[in-house]
Amino acid sequence: MSMQHALFDTAGPRARRRIAIVTVISLVGIVGLFALAYYQFYSSGQLAPSKWRELWQPATIRYLGRALANTGLAALGAAAIGLPLGLLLAVGRLSRSAWFRWPATAVIEAFRAVPVLLIIYIFMFALPQYGINPDVYWKLVIPIGLCAAATLAEVFRAGVLALPRGQGEAAAAVGMTGPQAFRLVIFPQALRVVIPALVAQAVIVVKDTAFGYVVSYSELMQSGRVLVANTGDLIQTYLVITVIYVILNIIISRLAQRLDRVLAAKRGGRKYTALIPGRSAIQ
Amino acid sequence: MQIILTEYLGTLARGLGTTAVLTAVAFVASVVLGLILATFRISPIPPLRVAGAVYVEIFRNVPLVSLLIVVVYGLPEINLNPGFVPGVIIAMTLVGTAFACETFRTGINAIGAGQVEAARSIGLTFGGIVRDLILPQATRTVIGPTVTLFIGILLSSSLATVVGVRDLTGTVSYINNREALGITTFLVAAVLYAAISLGAAALGARLETRLRVLR
Numbered sequence: 001m002s003m004q005h006a007l008f009d010t011a012g013p014r015a016r017r018r019i020a021i022v023t024v025i026s027l028v029g030i031v032g033l034f035a036l037a038y039y040q041f042y043s044s045g046q047l048a049p050s051k052w053r054e055l056w057q058p059a060t061i062r063y064l065g066r067a068l069a070n071t072g073l074a075a076l077g078a079a080a081i082g083l084p085l086g087l088l089l090a091v092g093r094l095s096r097s098a099w100f101r102w103p104a105t106a107v108i109e110a111f112r113a114v115p116v117l118l119i120i121y122i123f124m125f126a127l128p129q130y131g132i133n134p135d136v137y138w139k140l141v142i143p144i145g146l147c148a149a150a151t152l153a154e155v156f157r158a159g160v161l162a163l164p165r166g167q168g169e170a171a172a173a174v175g176m177t178g179p180q181a182f183r184l185v186i187f188p189q190a191l192r193v194v195i196p197a198l199v200a201q202a203v204i205v206v207k208d209t210a211f212g213y214v215v216s217y218s219e220l221m222q223s224g225r226v227l228v229a230n231t232g233d234l235i236q237t238y239l240v241i242t243v244i245y246v247i248l249n250i251i252i253s254r255l256a257q258r259l260d261r262v263l264a265a266k267r268g269g270r271k272y273t274a275l276i277p278g279r280s281a282i283q
Numbered sequence: 284m285q286i287i288l289t290e291y292l293g294t295l296a297r298g299l300g301t302t303a304v305l306t307a308v309a310f311v312a313s314v315v316l317g318l319i320l321a322t323f324r325i326s327p328i329p330p331l332r333v334a335g336a337v338y339v340e341i342f343r344n345v346p347l348v349s350l351l352i353v354v355v356y357g358l359p360e361i362n363l364n365p366g367f368v369p370g371v372i373i374a375m376t377l378v379g380t381a382f383a384c385e386t387f388r389t390g391i392n393a394i395g396a397g398q399v400e401a402a403r404s405i406g407l408t409f410g411g412i413v414r415d416l417i418l419p420q421a422t423r424t425v426i427g428p429t430v431t432l433f434i435g436i437l438l439s440s441s442l443a444t445v446v447g448v449r450d451l452t453g454t455v456s457y458i459n460n461r462e463a464l465g466i467t468t469f470l471v472a473a474v475l476y477a478a479i480s481l482g483a484a485a486l487g488a489r490l491e492t493r494l495r496v497l498r
Contacts, residue, residue, distance in 0.1 A: 011327070019327055040361040086475045113434070113480035114473045115441035118452050125459050126466040203344065210346035214445060223348055235357035242349045249344035 046235055054231040055240055067223035068244065074141055074209040074219055075202065081145025082205070083198075086152030093157055096178070104153070111150035116208050119143035124215060136217045144208040152201060158187055159194035192267075196260035203249045210245070220244060287471055299455025299475060305368070305440040305450060309375035310433055316376065317383020324388055335384065340379035347442050350374045355446045370401050371443040379436050386432055390425035391417060423494045430487030434480045441476075451475060 011019060026163040041047045054060055073125045092104025111119075134142070163186060171181035213221035228234045287295070323335035342350075354377075355370035365373055394417055402412045444453035455472040462468070 022328050023330055026328055026334075030330060030334055040363060044361045108486050109481065110473075110477060113477040115437075115438040115452060115476060117441045117444065118455075118469060118472055118476065121444075121452065121456055121459075122466060122469045124298075125456065126469050129463055129465050206347035210348040213348055213352075221346075221352075224349075235353065235360045238349060238353045238357055242345055242353060244345045245346050245349055246341055250340060253344065 015197045037147065041132050051233050052236055053142045054227075054233060055236060060227065063223060063227070064220070064241075064244070066221045067218060068248075070217070071206065071212070071219040071248075072142070074137065074212060074217065075205045077137070077141035078148055078205045079202065081142065082148030082152050085145070085149035087156055089149060089153035090156035090160070091152065091182070094160060108150045111147050112154075114147075116143055116147045117211060118210055118213065119146060120214060121156035132186055140209065140212055140215045140217045140219075142210070144205060147208070148201065148205050151204065152198065155194050155197045155201065155271075156190065159190035159197070163189055192263060195263060199256040199259055200253060202252050204255075206245070206249055209235070211250050286468045287458060287464065292456065294454055295451075295471070298449055298451045298472075301368075301443070302437070302451040304438050305371055305375065305443055305448075306433075306437045309372050309379055311406070312376040313379030313432070313436060314429070316380040317470060318387055318476075320380060320384035321387040323390070324384065325391065332336050333473060339381045339384055342378050343385070344495045345378065347374060347378055347439050348445060358374060367446055367448050368443075371440070371446065371448055375436060375439055375442075378439070379432070382432055382435065383429075386425060386428040388420040390428065393424050394420050408421060421433050423491070423496070426491050426494070433483050436489070437476065437479055437483075461483055466492065475491060 038047075043052070089104045089108050092100040093108060095101050095104070120139065120143045121141055125136070127133070167189065168181055168186055173184040175183065209219050210221045212219035213225060216222055218226070220241050224237050227237050231237070295312050320335050320338065323331040324339075326332060351371065351374040354365065354374045355367060358365060358370070369496070398416060399412055402416050407415065408497045440450055441452040443450040444456060449457060458464075459468045
């Protein structure tokens with residue numbers, strides 16, 4: 001029984017008529033919006049075949065393919081930084097010793113409260129003043145990885161806290177030390193709980209790689225800029241690139257949802273979807 | 284450090300002001316439109332439900348940078364010119380609305396069908412259920428996620444810099460271009476962002492305890 005069915009009665013004849021009327025009105029509204037968008041494109045000449053032709057050339061498609069691969073490389077690089085660092089921060093924040101807990105908490109909260117772009121700017125403009133001038137790939141990937149680490153730390157921590165307390169107590173009862181219990185009992189189970197949430201976080205990382213546009217690393221956005229400089233077909237190129245991002249991220253989100261279902265079924269139906277915490281992935 | 288706080292205090296304040304305006308307008312617009320979209324998604328009108336679902340699916344998965352470029356540089360090509368600051372706000376709101384909608388929908392769904400059924404069985408009307416059962420509870424469960432939404436919108440406002448609007452991030456970048464004082468300039472902005480984020484989080488936590496129902 002879903003909320004939907006609980007909220008509404010089965011519609012009677014009058015309610016059904018009202019629903020039908022509002023349905024027609026909203027359909028007209030939606031079609032109208034699309035018609036308006038079509039008209040704006042048409043009247044400004046942006047639908048002309050010549051404006052789209054360049055985008056379907058094999059050379060352009062190969063170029064965008066390479067750009068997509070670079071987006072993937074940047075996302076993988078950021079994940080390679082964010083996952084281990086995030087785990088380390090989570091362990092630190094869960095530690096009983098204040099010497100580990102406070103610094104880890106401070107780092108997590110700091111990187112969750114500051115925009116990725118600002119950290120990218122530090123890598124682009126501030127660190128070179130000290131003679132630290134890495135390749136553009138790292139100027140993009142390290143800041144994304146650092147911010148991802150802070151979010152992932154909270155995901156890991158939520159996973160550990162979601163486990164029943166009896167797990168840790170049972171481990172202690174059979175004589176395991178704290179670190180042993182964590183390594184052999186808590187972590188393996190927590191990991192299985194958070195895997196879907198970790199995959200879902202990949203959407204944020206992929207989105208953040210679009211800052212390649214700022215650091216001039218030739219991923220999708222930056223490659224789009226190069227294409228526009230050559231063809232002048234601005235709105236067409238960026239619309240296609242935006243669609244590529246949306247499709248890529250929808251695939252990742254679906255994968256996360258499926259994993260969640262499969263893993264929850266293995267646990268006997270207990271779902272942990274609610275524990276995806278942290279920064280909402282607006283940027 | 285001193286020169287930032289003396290010579291550039293006004294510049295910094297203007298940047299912070301721009302960030303505040305972008306964040307406030309986009310946040311309020313996202314909350315209002317997100318509520319409307321959430322109503323669409325639980326309404327019995329099929330086209331509105333589908334439109335709401337499709338909208339959320341698209342705008343939750345789009346990187347703000349690419350949307351921003353489409354809105355600010357792309358729309359003028361089809362004879363719609365929002366200008367820079369409104370363009371940034373439009374792009375932020377388009378994405379923020381999708382996240383706000385999901386925040387509210389999850390809050391409503393968290394109440395559980397059993398309670399609604401119970402209310403129906405003792406004769407409450409739809410309006411009564413929404414007013415006396417759903418809203419009071421949903422407001423509480425939604426405070427935390429709404430603070431997260433606010434922080435997300437605040438951080439996303441930094442993207443204004445990408446299209447040349449001088450918000451907080453853009454301002455420290457400008458000061459850095461002129462003075463080259465190293466990392467300090469950027470840390471000033473980082474501290475300001477963190478102060479607003481953590482301030483919002485603390486405020487949300489206080490509201491949550493105040494509104495909590497002891498069972």
